[in-house]
Structures are given as C-alpha cells and as structure tokens.
Amino acid sequence: MYSRSLLYVMLQDEEKTVEIGGGHIKGLIKPPDQLKLTEAELKEKITRVLNTQNPHAPDNIVRWTFKDRCFKPCVVDHTIHIFELEGNLVYKNSDEGRRLMLKQGEVEEAGEEDRPDSAASKTDKKEPKITNIFNSCDRATQTLHNPPREINCQTEPPPRSSFSASANQWEIYDAYVQELQKQEKNKEKQKAAPSEKDEKSQKKMMLMETQDIDLNKVSKAAKVLERMVNLNIFDEIAQDFAYYEDPADEFKFPKGTLLPLWKVKYDQAKKLSVTALCWNNKYPDLFGVGMGSYNFCKQGSGMLLFYTYKNCSFPEYIYPTSSGVLCLDIHEERTYLVAVGFYDGSVAVYNLKTEGKEPIYKSTAKTGKHTAPVWQVCWQNDDMDSNHNFYSVSSDGRVVSWTLVKNELVFTDIIRLPVIPCVSNFTACGTSMDFHKQIDYLFLVGTQEGKIYKCKTYSSKILETYDAHHMRVDTVKWNHFHPKVFISCSSDWTIKMWDYTINTPVLTFDLKEPIGDIAWSPYSSTVFAAVTTDGNVHVFDLNINKYEALCQQLVVDKKKAKLTHIAFNPIHPIIIVGDDRGNVNSFKLSPNLRKKPKVRTLTNCRLYAQNEMTCTK
C-alpha cells in the first residue's frame, strides 16, 4: 500500500533523475495506468498505520477444547521466520565463554584442533575426559537404588582367654620326646595285660608324690648346690689340688713334701677310727672309708662312708653297720659293688646304686661266715658263670671265696692256714691278703705270727712260706708293675721288700715306729708310702734313694691321733690318710715324689738288670 505513496513522494522531489533501466531519462514519465487525481485529492492527507500483524496469518483459528467442549479461538503467531542462522559467538565473560577460553588455551598447548563435537562442553564436566580415538560418546544411565537402611544386631561375645606361649627349638624337641614316650608307654601297656593291682599301686604312687613336695624333688639340685657352695669355701684347696707344684722341690731334690688338701670327717663317726680306705677306679674323686675300732675290748657299731673331695663336708653315702668295719674293697669294674669285712666275722656286699642302707648280700653263721674278724677282702675277676666273687681272709685261719649267685652268697673254703704247733695250737690267723696284679690265682697271706704264705686259688696247697716278721704282718702288697716283688709291713717296726723267688727279704726298712699301713703307688714301680702310728707319712722312691724315705712328714698331731691307713689315688697325685679319730686327710704329692720310671731303652735295661743282680746278693 505504501508503495504508491513512496513513489509519489519520490516523484514529488523535483528534478530528480529516475533511474530506469540503464539510462537517465529526464522528465516525468507517467505510466499509462496511473490514477488521474485532482489537485485537491492529491493534497488530501491519508494516514497510513504500520502494525506488526502478519497479513498472511489467519486471524480466526479455532480449536476444539475437550475441556470446554467447544471451539475456542487460539492465539495465532504473527511472527514470520524469514531466515535463521545459529551463531557461534559466545560472550567472553559468561561461564561458557570462560570455559571455552580455557579449553582453547589447552588445545593451543597441545597443538591439536578442537573437535567440533566437543562433548565436554556439552556434558559440562570439569576434568577433561580421555576418550578413545574413535568417536565416543558417554551414555550414562542412572539406575534406581533403594535408600539404604541400617539394621544392627548385637550378640554376646564368645568367652575369650588370652593364651601366650613360646615356640622354641627346645620346646618342639620336648614335645617330640614326650610323644615318643607316650607311644612307648602305650606299646608297653598293650603288651602287658593291665591288672587291678597295678592300678592300685599307681594310685598310691600318685598320692605319695603329691604329699612329698620339696625334699625329694630338689634333692638332685640341692646336691649340686651343696657341692658348689663347698667348692666356693674350699676354693683355694681346689686350686692347689689342680695346679700347685711345690717350687721348693727343685732345691730340695731329692726330697719331696706333702701338701695338705681336704680333711673329711663325719660327726657321727667321731669315736670310730678309720679301718679301711679304698679309692673308686671309675670316679676318681670318690673314696670309701670304713670305720670301726681297733680296740679289741671295746667293739661297737661301725660305718661305711663314701666321700668325694668335691664335697668334703658331708659324705655322699652313709651306711651304718652293726659291727665295726675292718676292711673294704671296691670292685674294679662294677664300682658300685663294695665288699666289706666286719669285726664279727661276717662279710657283706653293698650296692651303692640301691636306695637302702642294707647290704644286698650278707653272710651269716649258716652261710659260712668267719668266726673271727675279717681282715681283708679282695674282689677278683668274675668266675666262669660270670658271677662276681671275692675273697676274704680272717683270723680263723680260713681264706674263703664268696660268690654272688643270684640272691645268695655262696662260700668256698680255699685254704686253711696251717697249724703252727710251736706258737699256738690253732691255725694261723690270717691278717692280710693281696692278690697278684697280673697273675689272677696267685695271692699272699700274711699272718699273726709273722709268716707270709704264697698260695694259689685253685689248690689248697701252700706254695711257699716266708718267715717275714716277728710280729703280726699288717699288710702285704704286690708291686703293681713288677711281677716278682712284694712288700710287707708289720708292727715290729719294719717294712720288708721281697722277691718271691727268694726266701729272704731283698730290702728292709726300719722305721722305728709301729707301721700302720703301706701302699704302692699306681704310677711307679719304685714308689711306695707308709704310715706310722706317730703320725708320720713316709714316702720312698727306690729309684732315687734305696735306704731312706724321700719324704717324712708329720701330718697329724702325735698325741691326738694315730695314722691307720693310706691309699694312693689311681689318677691324681694325691693320697688319703686315715687316722684313729675318724678323720681322713688328703695330701698332694710334690713333684719329686711323683717321678715316673723312665722309658726303658737298651742301656737302661742293662743298668736295671745289673742293679737287680747286686740287690739279690
């Protein structure tokens, strides 16, 4: 509608050239079909209004509404979309703009093109998600989940006890050992049929054990402790025993000394005198002491004690006896067997391993005990049936062999000593005996009358008689090494050395005092020791000095005690000396007294043989 007015306005402007086609045309050109209006009509003002209504849009569209059940006019949109182009300009300061700028910054760093399908911008995630190289698109779904609800239930906690143990190697070992023992016991039980008696006795045992708490169980530990305590107290002595060598021996050559070591005594045996001493071969610290009395008028009970020098304050084994002990001997191999001879003529065998204080065998009047005091017992080798046997000699003139057969002591008279008509009408009284060290069956018997008889065990014949002494022969001893030599001592103050092939003594020593006992040393064939009643110990070494003692030492006070016995330790260089007060003193031999014989070379042999020849003359 406005096109006509416009054109008219434009035409009103005078002298404007109109561009028609491609050339200028001057003047007014009127189309042929133009309205011819008068000037009044031309000056009429016609108002035209512009509105935004779309002339093409319908203006009375009606729609059926179900709600009102009628037709209602609906609003018509008058907008005409002529052209639409979505832009990609984003405002800088908006969120999206900032995001894009950041992203662009990263992309520039990486040097990669930003993908047009920037899913990140679409899904609004803060972290850049690494997608796969193919086109990926996230698809998420959210499942429905039930709201959580807490349900609690409380139970009573199970009873707990804390347990701790250690598993060491030895605990494991102990467990294994116990298992083994259990298995063995089970085997034994299976083998032996269980009887009611056994169960009863077992029950009794259990009761006993629960009552006896302390003493029995700690006895072993207490014993060890006692020894330790004693060792502490007598430490110096132990050190001397082990290491001390008298340095003065170098100057005093050839004389030697005796170093006093332990002294043992037992309170309850105060009134008894030492009547026998014997070392144990297997345990060289153990020695046996027989206590009795040499007083023939007063005879009482006796004791058999065993001491070890590891514990010198108390004896290890104590056996009280009804009659005085006069002699004892410890078996060489089975050192727990001890043969004892008593004043009342009986002999007994004790077993140190058993618990009781009674001997395992004892001879009685029926089983052939002696009728007079037994002066010497000697173990011998087992007989053919491997029963142990020992010999005893007594003042009733018999030498008896006792054999331990199962539970009995079987005796066999070996020899009856001959009657000596001039001295007494009775048989000679045997007072000492010794078996040859190498020849089993050969032995010597010394008698009250001063004679020594050489005999064999398997024949009752006497091989030889030696007129040894004027008084009773207290001790005869074979030399440990030399097969022909023996020594005898007597109350007639002499010691005589013999060669059994010769009837007269080879050497005689007069000590001017009654001699109690003599003993050969186990380490040398020329060394022997003697004790006299005046309290002296004499040690001789025939290799060095044939006529005099190397050592003559007063060990006990003369007035108080008399020495009765002596014994050499088989291994250590110590001797024990017993006196009539019940004390046993031990001494260490100084080096001079311990000289062992030299190894025999040819020259030595010749010299030795020459010496022998001169001696026998």
Next chain:
Amino acid sequence: MLTRRIQGQKGVQGIIIVNSEGIPVKTTLDNSSTVQYAGLIHQLVMKARSTVRDIDPQNDLTFLRVRSKKNEIMIAPDKDYFLIVIQNPSD
C-alpha cells in the same frame, strides 16, 4: 635336712626354693628379699635355659652362677623346682 646342711656352711647368706611358676616355696631370707630374688632369678633362669636349649635341644642347663662384688648367687635348676643359694665366698 639338705637345706639345713647348706645353710650351715660357711658364708651362706640364704637359700630359696622356688617352684616352676616362680613362687618361692621355702626360704631362709626375709619375705621381701625372697620375693625379689625369686622373681628376678626366675626370669634369668628361663632365659639361660632357653639359650642353652636353643643351641642344642638335647642339652639342658645344669647350674648357673652369678658372681658379683659382694656375693655369689648359685642357681641349680631342677625339673620342677630350682634352688637358689646366696653365698659370700670371701668369708
């Protein structure tokens, strides 16, 4: 009897018998010392025994001696008990 004998020896200050749990069973010392000795020595003996047996399980502790300036403590362990003796060796 044995304990009396040991007590009568020279220099012995006291003797304690402790059972395997470490509780003193018999003693000649006063209560506080006994408890102290028993507790401490029990641990020592366990440690010593454990050491010995760890080295060789067939071996076992025979006795333990602790010598100090003033006295000497001797411990003899047994199967169920152990004995402690305190002695002054220089007396």
